Amino acid sequence: MSGEAPTGGAPGGRAASAPLMGRACEPTIFELSAPGRAAWSLRTTGLPEWSAAELVPGEHLRGMPVPLAEVSERDLVGHVTRLSHRQYGVDLGAYPLGSCTMKYNPKVCDEAASLPGFRDVHPATPPSGVQGWLRLLVELEEALCAITGMAAATLQPAAGAAGELTGLLIMRAYHEASGEARRRVVIPESAHGTNPASVSLGGYAVATVGTDARGLVDRAELARVLAPDVAGIMLTNPNTLGLFEEEILEIAGMVHGVGGLLYYDGANLNPILGVVRPGDMGFDIVHLNLHKTFATPHGGGGPGAGPVAVTRRLAELLPGPRPVRLGDGYGLATPPRSIGRVHSFHGNALVLLRAWCYLALNGREGLRRVAEASVLNANWLRERLRGAYDFPFDRPVMHECVVSAATLRNETGVRALDVAKRLLEHGFHAPTIYFPHVVEEALMIEPTETESPETVAALADALLAIAAEARAHAVAGTDQPARAAPRTTPVGRLDEAGAARHLVATFDARRPAVD
Helix, strand or coil, rough: CCCCCCCCCCCCCCCCCCCHHHHHHHHCCCCCCCCCCCCCCCCCCCCCCCHHHHHHCCHHHHCCCCCEEEEEHHHHHHHHHHHHHHCCEEEEECCCEECCCCCCCCHHHHHHCCCCHHCCCCCCCHHHCCCHHHHHHHHHHHHHHHHHHEEEEEEECCCHHHHHHHHHHHHHHHHHHCCCCCCCCECCCCCCCCCHHHHHHHHCCCEEECCCCCCCCCCHHHHHHHHCCCEEEECCEEEEEECCCCHHHHHHHHHHEEEEEEEEEHHHCHHHHCCCCCHHHHHCCCCCCCHHHHHCCCCCCCCCCCCCCECCCHHHCCCCCEEEEEEEEEECCCCCCCCCCCCCCCCHHHHHHHHHHHHHHHHHHHHHHHHHHHHHHHHHHHCCCCCCEEEECCCCCCCCCCECCCCHHHHHCCCCCHHHHHHHHHCCCCEEECCCCCCCCCCEEECCCCCCCCHHHHHHHHHHHHHHHHHHHHCCCCCCCHHCCCCCEEEEEEEHHHHHHCCCCCCCCCCCCCC
């Protein structure tokens, strides 16, 4: 594969030119507060007023008012707008966060979601009044089943983690219906990072399986772990090392052999769209991240969408009610042994609409081109980085490449964290670092198919420049710029480890600041 840079225009995904008005600290909304100010204004309606004590039983009333900020509309809008200018997003530049598939979101999908006929419908409208919505949801389910090789799906889960839990609840219900109390779920070291927490939340114990010398599931270790108490295995293919699990059919046979189910985490579905289906690999349950694979808005805590698709034998356990075809129209039906609702109504409907629009835009052939371009970008980037960073598993990758800064650290003192922080000064969002855990000083980079060759080349140039700079300063014996990065962002380097160890999840204006 050629490592030459493309000869096109400037890299459209490099955000180093994004303007800022300075680096002063933005006050909190509480610090902007002044008694008596309000950000709303309602005309007098002439209707009588009731106090809270007249409407709410006394035992449910607060003894003291909630300490809410009091700000004018102008100050509120200015505060939120300034904060938005300090944020990095897919509309600003490349976002190569490995295993997260941070694609650009096509604006035509946002336009579709803003149409009044979709946007303004109340979720409690009877089926007879939302036939168009129900048709769209049924068509989306059918498309997702065709892509994954499954028989039926629920659109209710509102995020990937919610989809994981839903899949595990279906797994539990399946085994309980067979009179089996299984207690363990197998998770490979190269699985998606959220899986262990989901397994624990689902009431199972985690059984970990290691990675072999090729970066794939260690089948010998899997064989030692499998037993009649194993409910199933959670893995993604390709795995989080960006490598395709070549022996997935053998793994499926091993898990099915002890009565377990195969759960597919859809975090890495992007590079196999239109090429191979999880159902053809032997998976029984598949969750999809529409905010990853199908380019709906992503990040900031939501809204997301994590539909779960299953094989025919598990369809009767799906959450309900589900939109279905009924004669010449559409209605709602609850599967006979449903695990119940996992979300109100039909999940984040406008996110589902965006995914339907994305599928309609691309079609079958377009989705395959998405997969091929994502694999091409990742492998081209990987080859450009050869020699500057370590390749823990030196073989072609799928959607993302995992490189190591271990040698760079040993030679210069510059770690993966420093590389990521220095990359911000080059105008790119940092990749995922220190994951997967099986790779020392890991940098997990996923350019996705939405970035142009010029942008991927500029990203490679930035990573190469950071490594070369570190080695040059090590030879000269001078301070490493990467160790002090970032210096051009609104906020400098934070103590992430300290914040994690001393978590303060809420702001209280009455609590004194802590240095």
